[in-house]
Amino acid sequence: MKKYIHYFEVIYNTQLNTDYYLLKLFTEEDLPAIFPAQFVEVRIDGAPNTFLRRPISIHDVNYEKNTITLLIRIAGEGTAILSSIKSGEYLNLIYPLGNSFTMPDSDRILLIGGGCGVAPMLYAAKYFMQFGITPTFLLGYRNKESILRPEKFAKYGNVFYTTEDGSFGEKGNVLNHSLLNNEEISFEKIYACGPEPMLKALSDLAISRKIECEVSLENLMACGIGACLCCVQNTDQGHKCVCTEGPVFNVKNLIW
Amino acid sequence: MKKYIHYFEVIYNTQLNTDYYLLKLFTEEDLPAIFPAQFVEVRIDGAPNTFLRRPISIHDVNYEKNTITLLIRIAGEGTAILSSIKSGEYLNLIYPLGNSFTMPDSDRILLIGGGCGVAPMLYAAKYFMQFGITPTFLLGYRNKESILRPEKFAKYGNVFYTTEDGSFGEKGNVLNHSLLNNEEISFEKIYACGPEPMLKALSDLAISRKIECEVSLENLMACGIGACLCCVQNTDQGHKCVCTEGPVFNVKNLIW
Amino acid sequence: MVNLNIDFNGLKLKNPILTASGTFGYGTEFSDFIDLNRLGGFIVKGTTLHHREGNPYPRMAETASGMLNAVGLQNKGVEVFCKSIYPEIKDYNTNILVNVSGSVVEDYVSTAEMINELENIPAIELNISCPNVKEGGMAFGTSCASAEEVVKAVRKVYKKHLMVKLSPNVTDIVSIAKSVELQGADSVSLVNTFLGMAIDAKTRKPKLSTVTGGLSGPAIKPIALRMVWQVAKAVNIPVCGLGGIMNADDVIEFMLAGASCVQIGTANFIEPDITIKILEGIEHYCRKFGVKDINDLIGALDS
Amino acid sequence: MVNLNIDFNGLKLKNPILTASGTFGYGTEFSDFIDLNRLGGFIVKGTTLHHREGNPYPRMAETASGMLNAVGLQNKGVEVFCKSIYPEIKDYNTNILVNVSGSVVEDYVSTAEMINELENIPAIELNISCPNVKEGGMAFGTSCASAEEVVKAVRKVYKKHLMVKLSPNVTDIVSIAKSVELQGADSVSLVNTFLGMAIDAKTRKPKLSTVTGGLSGPAIKPIALRMVWQVAKAVNIPVCGLGGIMNADDVIEFMLAGASCVQIGTANFIEPDITIKILEGIEHYCRKFGVKDINDLIGALDS
């Protein structure tokens, strides 16, 4: 799949809560086909410590309007700079990067997102919906206040929540949710993104229950295009690049 | 003289012509006494190549309004960043730095500025005016379009111009101006700032005519406060720091 | 028209822009962004006799104007290179160099021998300076005796252009350069990465799985430039300069210091089309400053 | 309350923050901005036996996240220091160290002897690593034999704390550190600047009058940190770490790597009050991470 370097104009940058920002970006170029869980590499200008680009999932795509949307969580200097960018300014992106979630065979699919890991799930659902598949979402947050874009997610599927403090949905993390612990409900496939401990636990669960499970992993990236071999994940076939052979891996191939 | 590190708010940033910008800056702190030809060290945030502060002359001071004004010529990355700063943003300044022009004994004084070297001359005139001294200005530019703030200078003294192409004032550079080449007109003292070749030629002229002459020099600075010894100028007393023992030197002490 | 052709001790370069090993994959990773045929050449990944999985992750840490890496020569080994990768890339109309790495002299020799057979590989870059493998690599490049030993052995079996890549982690890079020249190197390239380290103050852990790694990027440019200048004055073979090159001015500076060609490394990660932008920048520089032949810049520092 | 006191091989530091020679003048340049008495100590300018005018200008060039300098030990000589400067600064309630530089062993010895007489100077930092003077300096710091020679000679006449400042421009900094330890150094400080170079592509001229100069600033931090880690593991005397420190996290990283105290250098140029900000940052770090005694951080890297 061909990759591009394009400038995008910031249409808006909205703060969603303390740590999260929503960036809508427009390009005059034609958008290439984008698949679920693919990501962009954003150039961060203007700070000596943000020398390298930053990988960010594609949260939403609008082909008619030539826009993509990113959901940014402030983690350090680079994401802080992104969070303060203003509409009318430009961002340089390399995209679309990485492989993607594979197509399911039925709509008994569960999209699990934890914290920032909800980012790729919106577009994943929108993408699957084109094929008549309506997913179920299971989204985990710290508390009610940290829930991101609930109405938007509700458009594309049934949404279940967990919060760590129980202030919304079920209390605990996604692994504790009754959906996953009810033998009556069976999913053909789980797609997940989130903190590594969550993904590991989910992987154990999926393997023991024999549910197909694909996870989108993070890793430190220098290039994003398979050139530097910095972003490796250990698998049963040896070191694989998260940026090109991932970010999506079937849990059965992972050696955590 | 005590030095301060203060944040200043940008009141306005006006483009004067292709290369020059006028920045008015306000601080909530009380302004210390500032003397003519003193300068500030501006911190340039947001670029790996502008690691060090940039020295900029104090172009004007308003003690009632707690503002200082800088005249910026785009020379490279740092000044380009300064030129794009917007009102409401903040700049971190160390100031007031350097020695200053010494008081004249009469008002037969000539303030010579070439290009960017006009910057300190406005405040110098304003300062001398407090003591009842009205200076004469001789300002050299490339052409009519590049003349900076003519009305403002006119407020503080008689202004004569040279332009390289003769489009305004006398043709040539300041050294060629009839003021300097008319034996009838005698100045007690010349104060000058501008490109080194101009200052050198002026120095020769002043020494041969036995006119007192003080020049404000530039040099590459790392600290601006006399700590690094990077900014030296050769003098008859050895290497002197331009940032603390200058920027003003009497030409008779200079070994160019 | 500006002449950009350089005769690099027999290696014909259409321009001085090559890419640095380990930062440019096998070239094809960049074909979406640039026309590889426009490069003076590209140098593929560090290739070893046997397959190597490289170091565990994390392998990367960002630093001020630079980055540390601890990839550790992950590659599938020279046989896979010759059989599967070489056929895919051999028809590019540019110089393809293989960066040959190893941990014992015999491995270098065997690898070089196999690459010698590949018609469309006009040169190898002998990597005696990789800081990221325990067993050797850099150790060869940090003493004259060991550098001589490996170059001498490889010279016997490798008949084409032999470029030797020097380590900057030394007291006296000039004497190492002279040693490898004496053993028949056709050129030297410098610098490889500087051995560095990063720590996470919060977790108290090293940021790299191997604790130390190789520093690259603009941070190292001033040191790399100094070394190129020192070496170029001292040896009679040409020098390929690298270390932190980000733009056309950087290339000009390396050439003025004495480099006959350069490699672009880490910059490819940030701008995958940087090589072509730099190439155009160099043409622009030459036109602006009336340079008719790029060769006129080599060592033309006015000091 | 967090304990920040450190016993640096007999030198009592109220906290690990010192300032680096040549970047802090004689301290007084900073008294408008900070209370010098709050520092663990400060190290004054490189002082030589005789007056030195230093190198011609330009002496400075900015580089990516760093700077090159070629000051060349401009100073008025040790006599003027003892007579005119010492009395002005001696009553600060902090450790004042003199950085002693020279070009021949005898000069180091004579200078150290004179400083030995100054009651309120508890230590000298022997600079065997200045890259900016032709005759020596760095040459002493780049071989074990010459480092030993000068340390041995100075040790005979200097009775207080002898800190030796190492050059990073070497293949093996550990063996140099061990050599100076063997000759009786009480501590080592590292690193001095890296020999680098900058060129103006437009004018084709070097940016420094001396062509090469010393690189400092955040650019070098990863290499400096690695060297501190290597040396701290290898010697039994304490290590003072420096090179590119800009904030409290950087200090913590150097301490985790094994430094018992640190020096702030180039950062003083950008923020003249940075030392105190860093000190406060360290207190904040300790409170946040439950560190009761700063000594617990020394060498506490979890690797």
Ligand SMILES: Cc1cc2nc3c(=O)[nH]c(=O)nc-3n(C[C@H](O)[C@H](O)[C@H](O)COP(=O)(O)OP(=O)(O)OC[C@H]3O[C@@H](n4cnc5c(N)ncnc54)[C@H](O)[C@@H]3O)c2cc1C
């Ligand atoms: C494929 C992929 C998709 C991603 N999608 C998103 C997204 O949609 N929205 C979003 O906000 N973030 C996303 N991230 C994470 C994002 O890339 C990092 O948060 C960002 O690079 C941090 O940069 P910084 O300069 O703000 O922080 P830094 O100052 O660089 O780092 C702050 C902290 O975050 C850690 N960190 C930095 N980069 C990564 C990384 N790539 N993976 C894990 N930890 C890291 C650092 O080790 C450090 O502890 C994604 C990462 C990957 C690999």
Ligand SMILES: Cc1cc2nc3c(=O)[nH]c(=O)nc-3n(C[C@H](O)[C@H](O)[C@H](O)COP(=O)(O)OP(=O)(O)OC[C@H]3O[C@@H](n4cnc5c(N)ncnc54)[C@H](O)[C@@H]3O)c2cc1C
């Ligand atoms: C005491 C003093 C007062 C000054 N007053 C003013 C002023 O009022 N307005 C103004 O616009 N500029 C003034 N300058 C010059 C200003 O400091 C430089 O133009 C600025 O530092 C350049 O920074 P940059 O990042 O834009 O350019 P860089 O990219 O750093 O440099 C661009 C070019 O300018 C040269 N240069 C950089 N700094 C200096 C310097 N300090 N002296 C001489 N050449 C330099 C460089 O060598 C290079 O060729 C003053 C300088 C001094 C020393």
Ligand SMILES: Cc1cc2nc3c(=O)[nH]c(=O)nc-3n(C[C@H](O)[C@H](O)[C@H](O)COP(=O)(O)O)c2cc1C
């Ligand atoms: C991720 C990465 C991998 C590298 N792998 C190799 C390698 O396999 N062989 C080699 O000789 N150099 C390798 N290098 C060093 C580069 O080729 C180059 O010498 C160094 O990065 C300095 O140049 P730069 O600053 O332009 O990147 C690698 C560098 C990086 C950043």
Ligand SMILES: Cc1cc2nc3c(=O)[nH]c(=O)nc-3n(C[C@H](O)[C@H](O)[C@H](O)COP(=O)(O)O)c2cc1C
């Ligand atoms: C302008 C300047 C002058 C210096 N002069 C000296 C000196 O006289 N003696 C010395 O031992 N080190 C000298 N150094 C080196 C510093 O003390 C320090 O080792 C180096 O700058 C690295 O630390 P930093 O990156 O924090 O600046 C000087 C450094 C600079 C930038």
Ligand code: FES
């Ligand atoms: S980030 Fe470079 S290979 Fe994945």
Ligand code: FES
């Ligand atoms: S700029 Fe540091 S002494 Fe003048």
